[in-house]
Amino acid sequence: MSVIEREHHGGRLHEAARRWGIPVSDWLDLSTGISPFAWPVPTLPASVWQRLPEEDDGLTACCRHWLAVPAGAACLPVPGSQAALQLLPRLRKTARVGVPSPGYREHALAWQRAGHEVVPLSVEQIDGALPDLDVLVCINPNNPTGHLYPQDTLLRWHQQLAAKGGWLVVDEAFLEASDGESLAARCDQPGLIVLRSLGKFFGLAGLRAGVMVGPAAVCEALADLLGPWAMSHPARWVMARAVQDRDWQQRQRECLRQARLRLDGLLSAAGLLPQGDSDLFALCVHDEAEAIRDGLARQAILVRHFEQPGALRFGLPGNESEEQRLLLALQTLPV
Incomplete structure (x- = not known):
């Protein structure tokens, strides 16, 4: 399946409000894969706002x-x-780079802008293309399809790339809300790079906090490009506490799993077929995807639309009231 994005990102709520003439405050935004259940950020000490961040914190x-x-x-x-x-492509000489298609567009754009040859690949095409690639980017689970790559498959691809000095870059932004296994614990192998984020699972997208795990030389070179104080002191303070809160993380996994099951039920009852292995969103392929998107937008419900084939990505409603609102809106559409 090839899915071409109409827009680069979800979350364009203000743009939707202008287009449909509906105030921002009236919308139910289901266009992103960000958890509506965020880690509870405590009050930050004044010193966190007043002092520059320090790397040995x-x-x-x-x-x-x-x-x-x-x-x-x-x-x-x-x-x-x-x-x-965005910066990783600047750390390699001109290369032939496989990127997921469909997939988060920023990966392909970043490698293209750095002068690399980008090869869009479906899951089924990767094995055949791998001998001619220097770098392979995988999103696990994929966005927007939700496809989850088995760890054994990723490690096999990594071995083939590493044998010729190549890289496997795995974007695990959605991994914690799935049954997938992280490759971060295997990153002592050359050419294996893992990206993680606090935005999706922790529901803290506005914090702009994440981590890259990989070879020391690659991480050091990226740190040089980022420069000093790349992460704000508040972001570092919050991230350190969120990633240590294992009890909350376990509760969050169960909460997201139940929310995804409820979402699947709503979509299935409306005649849509939800798919994907991420508990943060569901993709529904449908011949009338654009009409459904517009019908929901007229009722101030924002979802993500894709083309070729037509598809809609639904994020999680945040409570029973939002679920009921989505159900009623779907019932008005000729699905």
């Missing part, structure tokens, strides 16, 4: 423990995984 150790990063790998906190994926 313990955040790196917290992240290493969180992801079980082995001693032979480096761990670099970054201002969102977006910052890392």
Whole structure:
């Protein structure tokens, strides 16, 4: 399946409000894969706002423990995984890079802008293309399809790439809300790079906090490109505490799983067929996807639309009232 995005990102709520003439405050925004159930951020001490961040504040150790990063790998906190994926292409000479299609467009754009040859690949095409690639980017689970790659498959691809000095870059932004296994604990192997984010599972997208795990030389080079104080002091302070809160993380997994099951029920009852292995969103392929998107928008419900084939991505409603609102809106549409 090839899905071409109409817009680069979800979350364009203000743009939708202008287009449909509906105030921002009236919308139910289901266009992103961000959890509506956020980690409860405590009150920050005044000193966190008043002082510059310091790299020896313990955040790196917290992240290493969180992801079980082995001693032979480096761990670099970054201002969102977006910052890392944008700069990574600048750390290699011109290369042939496989990117997921469909997939988060920013990966392909970043490699293209850095002068690399980008090869869009479906899941089924990767094995055949791998001998001619220098770098392979995978999103696990994928966005927007929700496809989850088995760890054994990813490690096999990594071995083929590493044997010729190549990279496997795995974007695990949605992994915690799935049954997938992280490769962060295997990053002591050359050429294996993992990106993680606090935006999706923790519901803290506005914090702009994430981490890159991989070879020390790659992490050091990326740190040089980011420069000093790349992550704000508040972001570092919050991230260190969120990643250590294992009890909340376990409750969050169960909460998201139940919310996804309820969403699947709503969509199935409306004649849509939800798919994907992420508990943060569901993709529904439908011949009338654009008409359904517009019908929901007229009722101030924002979802993500894709083309070729037509598809809609639904994020999670945040409570029973929002679920009921979505159900009633879907019932008015000729699905």
